[in-house]
Amino acid sequence: MTAEVTGQMLIGASAVRGSRSEIFAVDPGTGETLAPGFAGGSAQDVARACTLAGEAFDVYRETTPEARAQFLETVAEAILGLGDGLIVRAMAESGLPRGRLEGERGRTVGQLRLFAKLLREGSFIEARIDPALPERQPLPRADLRQRHIALGPVVVFGASNFPLAFSVAGGDTASALAAGCPVVVKGHSAHPGTSELVGRAVQQAVNACGLPEGVFSLLFGSGSEVGIALVTDPRIKAVGFTGSRRGGLALVAAAQARPEPIPVYAEMASINPVVLLPAALSARAEALGKEFVGSLTLGAGQFCTNPGLVFALAGPDLDRFVAAAGAALQASAAATMLTPGIHAAYEAGVAQLEANANAQALARGTVGAGPHQGCAALFLTEAAALAGDHALTEEVFGASSLVVRCRDLDEVRATIAQLEGQLTATIHADAADAEAARALIPTLERKAGRILFNGWPTGVEVCDAMVHGGPFPATSDSRTTSVGTLAIRRFLRPVCYQDVPDALLPDALKRANPLGVPRRIDGTFQGAAPG
Numbered sequence: 099m100t101a102e103v104t105g106q107m108l109i110g111a112s113a114v115r116g117s118r119s120e121i122f123a124v125d126p127g128t129g130e131t132l133a134p135g136f137a138g139g140s141a142q143d144v145a146r147a148c149t150l151a152g153e154a155f156d157v158y159r160e161t162t163p164e165a166r167a168q169f170l171e172t173v174a175e176a177i178l179g180l181g182d183g184l185i186v187r188a189m190a191e192s193g194l195p196r197g198r199l200e201g202e203r204g205r206t207v208g209q210l211r212l213f214a215k216l217l218r219e220g221s222f223i224e225a226r227i228d229p230a231l232p233e234r235q236p237l238p239r240a241d242l243r244q245r246h247i248a249l250g251p252v253v254v255f256g257a258s259n260f261p262l263a264f265s266v267a268g269g270d271t272a273s274a275l276a277a278g279c280p281v282v283v284k285g286h287s288a289h290p291g292t293s294e295l296v297g298r299a300v301q302q303a304v305n306a307c308g309l310p311e312g313v314f315s316l317l318f319g320s321g322s323e324v325g326i327a328l329v330t331d332p333r334i335k336a337v338g339f340t341g342s343r344r345g346g347l348a349l350v351a352a353a354q355a356r357p358e359p360i361p362v363y364a365e366m367a368s369i370n371p372v373v374l375l376p377a378a379l380s381a382r383a384e385a386l387g388k389e390f391v392g393s394l395t396l397g398a399g400q401f402c403t404n405p406g407l408v409f410a411l412a413g414p415d416l417d418r419f420v421a422a423a424g425a426a427l428q429a430s431a432a433a434t435m436l437t438p439g440i441h442a443a444y445e446a447g448v449a450q451l452e453a454n455a456n457a458q459a460l461a462r463g464t465v466g467a468g469p470h471q472g473c474a475a476l477f478l479t480e481a482a483a484l485a486g487d488h489a490l491t492e493e494v495f496g497a498s499s500l501v502v503r504c505r506d507l508d509e510v511r512a513t514i515a516q517l518e519g520q521l522t523a524t525i526h527a528d529a530a531d532a533e534a535a536r537a538l539i540p541t542l543e544r545k546a547g548r549i550l551f552n553g554w555p556t557g558v559e560v561c562d563a564m565v566h567g568g569p570f571p572a573t574s575d576s577r578t579t580s581v582g583t584l585a586i587r588r589f590l591r592p593v594c595y596q597d598v599p600d601a602l603l604p605d606a607l608k609r610a611n612p613l614g615v616p617r618r619i620d621g622t623f624q625g626a627a628p629g
């Protein structure tokens with residue numbers, strides 16, 4: 099498959115040119131506009147994609163887990179088959195370097211394969227069987243069997259900051275397809291060419307696997323037009339999103355206002371507090387300062403796991419940390435940001451902090467020569483200032499962070515308790531910090547989806563145990579994750595079958611267990627035994 103970009107949308111098996119105004123990607127490294135234009139979709143295009151998805155649903159959701167596993171693996175192969183052309187286009191559209199995008203492609207392909215493995219293992223169905231107890235007194239029990247089925251067609255919004263791993267065939271798409279949900283993607287306007295290429299790989303895999311064409315579509319256009327039209331289409335039953343708080347909340351509001359409200363899984367703002375406990379800070383303040391700046395400036399700071407707040411007790415060890423971090427940050431190179439808009443928003447956020455009397459500017463990174471390069475920024479404030487000044491804890495998307503000086507550990511805990519919900523919370527601790535860490539953990543559990551020790555929050559492992567989620571505004575629904583196999587739960591719902599004849603039961607619940615899936619039978623988990 100060649101990596102040719104045509105500017106077309108993909109609706110089922112067709113490639114069509116939109117009829118609305120054209121979107122052009124911009125190379126943020128040069129400011130150059132990239133051809134071709136991508137004309138946005140019309141209301142008819144949205145309706146066609148949703149009709150096809152609705153038609154595909156009943157066939158697709160009852161494909162075997164093995165068939166869906168093969169499909170996801172075929173998508174992964176097709177993405178790899180795009181070769182270097184995909185990487186070159188993604189570099190031009192995002193300003194991200196080759197190494198990062200090659201890594202991200204590996205993560206995307208690995209994610210699809212991990213869901214294939216989950217499908218073959220079968221536990222995602224969560225089959226539960228409570229066999230009939232006809233002799234039970236005073237009342238007999240019916241035969242009750244539960245499985246999870248796919249929710250329905252899902253809309254996925256591609257994210258600007260991960261043009262591969264959180265976009266057209268990224269985590270939300272992989273988990274929805276694994277669950278048995280057709281997917282309609284609203285591509286991000288920052289990387290339409292990358293989106294088209296990956297979309298063609300998915301479209302090709304749908305065809306190669308003999309699946310209904312409506313299993314996948316890709317549309318372009320504005321959020322307020324195409325995005326809202328998709329979210330409000332009655333055939334759509336759930337939404338996955340990564341982006342701004344404003345965008346995420348607009349989608350939540352639109353989904354709630356529907357005659358039939360639907361869930362929106364939106365990953366939005368997070369500033370990811372890091373706590374440096376006294377013994378760890380004393381033992382390695384300089385090393386922590388350097389490592390912190392490494393995490394802060396990774397990918398020009400354009401990670402929602404970026405460490406935006408650092409808490410520590412006032413004193414000479416914190417001064418050592420601040421000096422080391424400041425020096426590392428001053429030496430850090432400016433980096434091209436994803437879009438001119440994201441760069442402008444970053445500079446505005448930093449300027450606001452610079453003008454804030456509660457924030458002391460500590461250091462800025464090297465100023466870049468390119469048109470949309472962000473240079474890192476570090477600020478210092480007192481814990482007491484945080485409570486009354488909401489601007490200090492607003493996400494500045496990019497490599498900006500605030501060190502929060504605290505009087506004592508109680509103040510650290512009380513200040514963190516006032517923060518909004520987070521994706522991550524990090525503790526740096528040595529053995530002598532154990533009790534302080536123990537006292538902090540319950541507060542961190544209430545705030546964040548992932549708690550890390552002696553590491554840095556950027557870089558999310560894609561695995562079974564991962565939680566990439568958290569209380570609002572980190573996400574709109576703290577009960578799930580957008581990364582890792584648990585993400586499949588977002589797109590499933592339970593159905594119970596009472597006294598349904600064996601021949602009419604779905605295979606996962608039949609007495610002979612023809613799919614060989616693990617099941618909970620009469621309260622006991624059984625590997626793959628018949629029920």
Ligand SMILES: NC(=O)C1=CN([C@@H]2O[C@H](COP(=O)(O)OP(=O)(O)OC[C@H]3O[C@@H](n4cnc5c(N)ncnc54)[C@H](O)[C@@H]3O)[C@@H](O)[C@H]2O)C=CC1
Nearest residue numbers: 258286320321322325341342345348366367402440443495
């Ligand atoms: N926390 C995080 O992970 C991320 C945060 N951001 C934040 O978002 C800002 C803008 O970046 P974008 O990636 O463009 O995010 P965005 O939220 O503006 O856009 C993401 C997607 O949502 C759609 N959208 C936005 N507003 C909408 C609305 N009102 N109705 C319907 N659809 C809407 C857009 O068309 C796009 O497809 C950044 O400067 C940064 O502050 C961006 C990326 C990731």
Ligand SMILES: O=C(O)CCC(=O)C(=O)O
Nearest residue numbers: 400401402403556557558
């Ligand atoms: O840190 C990562 O690997 C993922 C971060 C993320 O989900 C995001 O920035 O949107």
